[in-house]
Structures are given as structure tokens and as C-alpha cells.
Amino acid sequence: MVQNMLQTPIDYLKGVGPARAKLLRSELGIETYQDLLNLFPNRYIDRTRFYKIGELQPTASEVQIVGKLVNVRTVEQKRGQRLVADFVDDTGRMELVWFRSIRWIREKLLLNQAYVIFGKINHFNGSFSMVHPEMELARDYRTGLRMAMQPIYPSTEKLTKGGISNKAISTILQNLFQQSGKHFSETLPDHILQELKLLSKSEAVLNIHFPQSQELLLGAQRRLKFEELFYIQLQLLMKNLVQKQKIKGYPFEEVGDNFNKFYRNHLPFELTGAQKRVIKEIRYDMGSGAQMNRLLQGDVGSGKTIVALMACLLATDNGFQSCLMAPTEILAIQHFNGIIELLKGMNLRVGLLTGSTKTSERREIHEALLSGEMDLLIGTHALLEDAVQFQNLGLAIIDEQHRFGVAQRAQLWKKNKRPPHILVMTATPIPRTLAMSLYGDLDVSVIDELPPGRKQIKTVHRYDSNRLKVFAFLKDEIKKGRQVYIVYPLIQESATMDYKDLMDGYESISREFPMPDFQISIVHGQMKPADKDYEMNRFVKGETQIMVATTVIEVGVNVPNASVMIIESAERFGLSQLHQLRGRVGRGAEQSYCILMTGHKLSNDSKVRLETMVKTNDGFEIAEVDLKLRGPGDIMGTQQSGVLNLKIADIVQDSELLKLARYHALKVLKEDPGLHMPKNKVMRFTYAQMAKFKNIWNYIS
Ligand code: ADP
Ligand code: MG
Numbered sequence: 001m002v003q004n005m006l007q008t009p010i011d012y013l014k015g016v017g018p019a020r021a022k023l024l025r026s027e028l029g030i031e032t033y034q035d036l037l038n039l040f041p042n043r044y045i046d047r048t049r050f051y052k053i054g055e056l057q058p059t060a061s062e063v064q065i066v067g068k069l070v071n072v073r074t075v076e077q078k079r080g081q082r083l084v085a086d087f088v089d090d091t092g093r094m095e096l097v098w099f100r101s102i103r104w105i106r107e108k109l110l111l112n113q114a115y116v117i118f119g120k121i122n123h124f125n126g127s128f129s130m131v132h133p134e135m136e137l138a139r140d141y142r143t144g145l146r147m148a149m150q151p152i153y154p155s156t157e158k159l160t161k162g163g164i165s166n167k168a169i170s171t172i173l174q175n176l177f178q179q180s181g182k183h184f185s186e187t188l189p190d191h192i193l194q195e196l197k198l199l200s201k202s203e204a205v206l207n208i209h210f211p212q213s214q215e216l217l218l219g220a221q222r223r224l225k226f227e228e229l230f231y232i233q234l235q236l237l238m239k240n241l242v243q244k245q246k247i248k249g250y251p252f253e254e255v256g257d258n259f260n261k262f263y264r265n266h267l268p269f270e271l272t273g274a275q276k277r278v279i280k281e282i283r284y285d286m287g288s289g290a291q292m293n294r295l296l297q298g299d300v301g302s303g304k305t306i307v308a309l310m311a312c313l314l315a316t317d318n319g320f321q322s323c324l325m326a327p328t329e330i331l332a333i334q335h336f337n338g339i340i341e342l343l344k345g346m347n348l349r350v351g352l353l354t355g356s357t358k359t360s361e362r363r364e365i366h367e368a369l370l371s372g373e374m375d376l377l378i379g380t381h382a383l384l385e386d387a388v389q390f391q392n393l394g395l396a397i398i399d400e401q402h403r404f405g406v407a408q409r410a411q412l413w414k415k416n417k418r419p420p421h422i423l424v425m426t427a428t429p430i431p432r433t434l435a436m437s438l439y440g441d442l443d444v445s446v447i448d449e450l451p452p453g454r455k456q457i458k459t460v461h462r463y464d465s466n467r468l469k470v471f472a473f474l475k476d477e478i479k480k481g482r483q484v485y486i487v488y489p490l491i492q493e494s495a496t497m498d499y500k501d502l503m504d505g506y507e508s509i510s511r512e513f514p515m516p517d518f519q520i521s522i523v524h525g526q527m528k529p530a531d532k533d534y535e536m537n538r539f540v541k542g543e544t545q546i547m548v549a550t551t552v553i554e555v556g557v558n559v560p561n562a563s564v565m566i567i568e569s570a571e572r573f574g575l576s577q578l579h580q581l582r583g584r585v586g587r588g589a590e591q592s593y594c595i596l597m598t599g600h601k602l603s604n605d606s607k608v609r610l611e612t613m614v615k616t617n618d619g620f621e622i623a624e625v626d627l628k629l630r631g632p633g634d635i636m637g638t639q640q641s642g643v644l645n646l647k648i649a650d651i652v653q654d655s656e657l658l659k660l661a662r663y664h665a666l667k668v669l670k671e672d673p674g675l676h677m678p679k680n681k682v683m684r685f686t687y688a689q690m691a692k693f694k695n696i697w698n699y700i701s
Contacts (some may be wrong), residue, residue: 001180006034041151054091058123114138225649229661249291256317274449292421298447299619300583320394353379429619457586482563490550519544560588570596571606
């Protein structure tokens with residue numbers, strides 16, 4: 001059956017009719033033949049195995065048995081009747097029972113004929129029974145589209161009530177296969193089918209609905225999952241290509257004095273291999289003539305700042321200005337101070353603009369930006385204000401991306417005639433597979449290596465009952481001159497309760513760590529921003545040794561002298577949040593510790609989270625576990641992306657296939673961006689059809 005015919009409305013299929021068509025549409029969204037063909041089973045039941053009555057176990061769920069009916073009778077019961085038949089094979093006897101359509105069934109049952117029955121086993125008083133079995137005469141069993149594995153389709157109550165049972169779906173599918181002569185047009189090119197040894201389209205759809213063997217079923221799943229992922233990747237990558245052709249960027253062709261001088265004379269350390277690779281990627285991207293839109297992922301402490309700075313130097317070398325935007329004032333100030341330090345002895349003008357910059361200073365900055373005197377502006381949201389105009393902004397960098405919305409990124413675009421290159425940096429690792437599906441149309445760089453000599457943070461899990469020992473440990477660390485974070489959960493819905501927990505905790509800590517030997521800072525969501533900053537700064541400066549806080553403590557804040565992170569009620573935090581918090585320590589030369597405090601009652605998921613934290617420091621590994629625990633639905637950004645609406649593939653379980661699909665989509669587009677080569681004709685056609693009939697594009701927003 002060719003593609004066009006597959007667009008026939010489902011009403012026209014034999015065995016469907018208007019009433020059923022209406023149900024199929026409203027309940028399963030099936031409008032056309034194609035939609036029916038793409039109604040993939042949720043699971044399969046093994047029908048290769050035949051049981052003997054004598055070997056049935058009370059635990060057996062769905063079984064298939066060959067035997068004969070020897071006696072059929074109607075039994076009166078409180079309400080109505082039931083029909084009971086004795087069913088025997090050479091090993092035993094059991095009962096088959098019906099409650100509905102009794103008369104009709106009784107007429108059809110044949111005594112002393114071999115039947116294949118299938119259904120769920122009940123066990124009562126030492127004997128077995130089966131209610132409303134599926135049954136078929138054994139002599140008919142070998143005709144028709146026989147399957148080794150019986151598919152189970154998605155269903156709803158309305159469907160079952162409307163007479164569209166699992167078997168009914170199988171039957172109308174069988175009609176579709178008969179009408180098509182089991183032939184469906186191929187949708188993947190030969191060269192890919194051959195290289196990956198994939199089943200043909202016809203074989204695949206036949207075996208997904210009527211598996212001829214376990215192996216063919218697996219082959220069918222592989223082929224159809226690959227196809228689904230492949231066309232999504234193809235679409236994302238094509239979008240990216242088109243965008244690159246459409247949106248011209250400023251070509252940064254020069255690698256000039258500033259960059260080279262800094263690299264030779266001012267780098268305080270040897271760059272890691274990953275940093276070098278990423279700088280190269282950025283350099284190439286900004287030099288290509290297209291506008292860069294790049295996401296830079298790197299675990300906490302992996303050294304993203306220096307990469308950002310070197311990208312800014314490239315902008316300067318090409319006569320452009322840059323800006324670096326941070327989510328909070330403290331972070332902006334930290335970046336500013338760090339970068340000033342790094343650029344010492346170089347002739348660059350760097351400014352800092354935040355909400356609390358004084359008016360006179362502000363005016364000065366505005367002027368220096370317009371005249372082009374200022375090379376790099378660091379700041380907060382304040383950068384986005386209309387009053388901030390550049391002479392020629394060529395590069396905008398956004399740190400800790402998840403605090404900024406897409407709208408804000410767009411505001412940055414408007415700061416110059418052409419959009420500046422954009423580099424978004426995040427320390428929240430997104431699993432590679434997810435990044436591929438989410439950002440297939442965005443370029444991603446990854447720093448997957450920490451600077452050398454970092455001591456691994458030691459992470460342990462302790463119960464509340466061990467609190468005294470934990471406090472004793474804290475005292476030792478503080479005596480050595482270290483600082484400590486103690487973090488409490490903050491969940492919006494129960495803010496008052498959390499506040500109480502925090503205050504109770506603060507009180508007991510104050511008792512345990514009395515003044516004047518110990519100084520304690522406290523920061524929480526109900527404080528005024530200015531008070532928060534004040535307390536935070538006392539800790540940053542080392543005036544206090546203990547920081548008691550809810551999770552409002554700043555992402556990315558850098559206090560290298562802090563060596564212990566205590567997380568209270570750790571079971572209430574998500575994995576990525578735990579990892580982010582842990583990243584606040586381990587920034588100095590000292591051995592650092594993360595202590596996860598919990599009560600004794602823990603859910604299984606909490607246990608996995610805690611064990612994962614204890615076991616590994618690798619943000620990507622943690623992100624993968626997180627994805628498995630929570631599914632893609634809860635991970636930032638996935639809601640809009642549609643990775644949830646996949647028909648057959650699953651981005652968690654099929655991550656290898658996803659990588660393969662992306663690899664092949666890239667390979668095809670590299671060789672033949674417009675899909676014009678004869679060998680890619682099938683693809684061009686399928687792609688156009690999909691766009692036309694919106695079959696697959698439902699899940700790409
Ligand atoms: P993040 O990726 O979390 O923003 P930073 O850029 O703040 O990380 O870097 C963390 C620390 O590591 C900083 O003190 C920085 O100077 C240091 N650092 C970065 N790169 C290297 C390197 N290649 N070798 C040694 N130290 C480095
Ligand atoms: Mg950072």
C-alpha cells in the first residue's frame with residue numbers, strides 16, 4: 001500500500017464502519033489507515049507456549065491450553081445464570097465460565113472438538129477455571145495471520161464498551177493487511193537498511209502487529225524505533241541548517257593579540273583538554289559566518305568561566321564588545337572580580353552593572369558602551385534594560401541558564417543590528433540523550449573533565465540519630481579554619497513548616513555552636529534581598545563559619561574555604577539539586593565533605609538517590625540516574641519538546657538507538673543537505689509526506 005492510500009479515512013476499512021470509526025477517533029486519535037498501522041502494542045503475551053492442565057500453578061496468569069469440551073451446563077445463581085463447561089486434556093480437568101451472552105455462546109460451542117483456549121487462570125479450592133476465555137477450534141488455529149506473541153493494544157473503557165476489544169483491533173488490522181497484500185511502501189533508504197541490517201517496512205509493520213517469532217518482533221521494534229528517532233533527528237538537524245543559512249552572524253575571523261597574549265602570558269593554569277576542545281568549537285562556530293547559538297555544559301567547578309572569558313577576547317580581537325550575564329548580583333560581582341584579576345596587565349576595559357549600581361556610575365557605563373570604549377560588561381538582568389546600548393555587541397554570554405527564560409535571551413538579540421553570538425552556560429548536566437532530543441537544533445559543547453588535582457568530595461549518608469557525631473566532626477573542621485554550610489529543604493507548598501524546621505535547626509545549632517567561638521549566618525527566602533546579601537557576604541568574607549540556609553543559597557557561589565556541606569532532610573531533595581548543593585564545596589585545596597542527613601524511613605527512590613550521591617561525583621552519571629528515576633517528563637524543558645509523545649521509541653531505554661539515529665541523520669545531511677541524491681529519494685519523499693500529513697510532527701513543537 002502506497003503512502004497516499006494510507007491517508008484513507010479509517011471509516012472505509014472493512015470491519016470498521018461509522019460507529020467504530022468515531023470511537024477510534026475520539027479514544028485513540030486514529031483518523032486514517034496510517035494511524036491504525038501506527039497504533040503500536042503496549043506489550044505482548046507469549047503464545048508460543050502451550051500449558052497442560054496438570055502443570056498449572058496457582059500463580060500462572062495468562063495461559064494457552066489445547067483440550068476438549070466434554071460438558072456444557074447452565075447454572076442458576078443469585079442474579080441470572082452462568083454458563084459452565086468442563087474442559088479436559090490428557091492431564092486434567094478445569095472449568096470454563098461465562099456470565100454474558102450465554103445463549104449465543106452456548107449455541108456455538110462444540111463438544112469433543114479440540115480447542116485452543118487462552119486467558120487468565122483462576123484458582124479456587126484446588127481447581128482451576130478460566131472466565132470468558134478466548135477460544136478457537138484447533139483446526140482453524142493454523143490459518144490466518146498466526147502470531148507467536150499476542151499484541152496487547154492501548155485501550156479505554158469506552159472502547160471496550162463500544163465493542164472494540166483487543167481482538168477487534170487485531171481483526172481490523174488483519175483486514176488492513178489483507179487489503180494491502182501485506183505490502184507497504186518503504187520509508188527508509190536502501191543504504192541505511194543494508195548498513196544497519198534493518199527489516200523492510202513491510203516486514204516490520206507485519207511483525208509488530210502479528211509477530212511471527214520473537215526474533216522478528218525484536219527486529220520489527222528496532223526498525224520502527226530507529227525510523228521514528230531518525231526522522232525526528234533529521235528534522236531537528238535540518239532546522240539547524242536552515243537557521244544557520246538564514247541568520248548571519250558576525251564572522252570572528254581573527255585570532256588576535258588579546259587572545260594570544262592572554263593565552264601565552266596570563267593563563268594562571270594549563271587548560272584541561274576539554275576546555276581546549278570547547279574553546280576550539282566556539283572559535284570555529286563564531287568564525288563560520290553564521291550566528292552561534294551554543295549551550296556550554298560543564299559540571300560545577302569544571303572551569304566554564306575561563307572559556308567564557310577567552311570567547312570574549314576573540315570578540316575583542318575582532319572589534320566587538322561582549323557581555324556576561326549572571327543570575328544574581330553576588331555571582332556577577334564574583335565574575336567581575338575574578339575576571340579583573342585574570343586580565344591584570346592587559347589593556348581591556350571591563351564594567352560591572354547590577355541593580356545597585358549608582359546612577360552616576362551607570363551613566364558612565366552607558367557612555368563607555370556606546371562609544372565603544374568598554375570591551376566587556378558583566379552584570380545581572382540590569383544588562384537587559386533598554387538604556388543599555390552597545391556600540392557593537394558581538395557576543396552575549398549567559399551563565400547558569402536555567403534562571404533565565406527564552407524571552408530574555410531574545411532581548412539580548414535586539415541589542416545589535418545582527419544578533420550577537422550567544423553562549424549559554426549551565427552547570428545542570430542534561431543527559432546526552434535528552435540534550436540530543438531537546439537541543440538537536442542547538443549546538444552543545446561539553447566540558448567533561450575537571451581541572452587536575454581536585455580532591456573528590458567525600459559524601460556520606462547519616463541518620464538523624466548520629467547527629468552528635470556529625471556536630472563533633474563539624475567542630476573539628478571549624479577548628480581547622482574551615483567553613484560549613486547547613487542546608488534545609490524549601491518546598492513552596494509548605495513554606496511555613498519549612499521555615500519552622502529551619503528556625504528549629506538554627507536554634508539547636510546556635511546552642512551547639514555558641515558565640516563568641518562560633519559565628520553563624522542565616523539566609524532564607526523570607527528575608528529582604530539586602531539582608532540576604534549582607535549575611536551571604538559575611539560568610540564569603542569568612543566572618544562567619546557556619547551558613548544555615550534554605551536552598552536559596554546562590555547557585556554558583558564560590559567560597560573555596562567552605563569544606564563541609566550538610567544537607568538536612570536530604571531525602572526531600574531531587575538528585576540534581578543535591579548535586580548542585582554539593583558543588584558548593586570542594587572548591588579549595590582542602591578535602592571536602594558532603595553529609596546527607598535523613599530519618600530512618602526512606603522510600604525506594606530516596607534510597608537510590610542517596611546511594612547515587614554517595615557513589616559518584618559525576619554530574620552526567622547523576623543526570624542519567626535522575627532521568628531514569630523521574631522519566632523525561634519532570635526534567636526541565638522536556639514538556640515543550642515532545643520527547644514524551646514518541647509512538648514507539650523511548651529516549652531512556654533506546655538511548656543507543658537514538659545516538660545511532662542521530663549519527664546517520666547527520667551523515668546523510670552532511671553529504672546531501674537537500675536530500676536531492678537519488679539514493680535519498682525515499683527519505684525526501686517520506687519527509688515531505690510527514691510534513692504534509694502531520695503524522696509525526698505532532699510531537700515536534
Ligand atoms: P564553573 O564551571 O563551575 O563555573 P569556574 O569557572 O568557576 O567553574 O572554575 C572553578 C575553579 O577552577 C576556579 O577557581 C578556576 O580558577 C579553576 N580552574 C578552571 N580551569 C582550571 C584549570 N584548567 N586548571 C586549574 N584550575 C582551573
Ligand atoms: Mg560558574
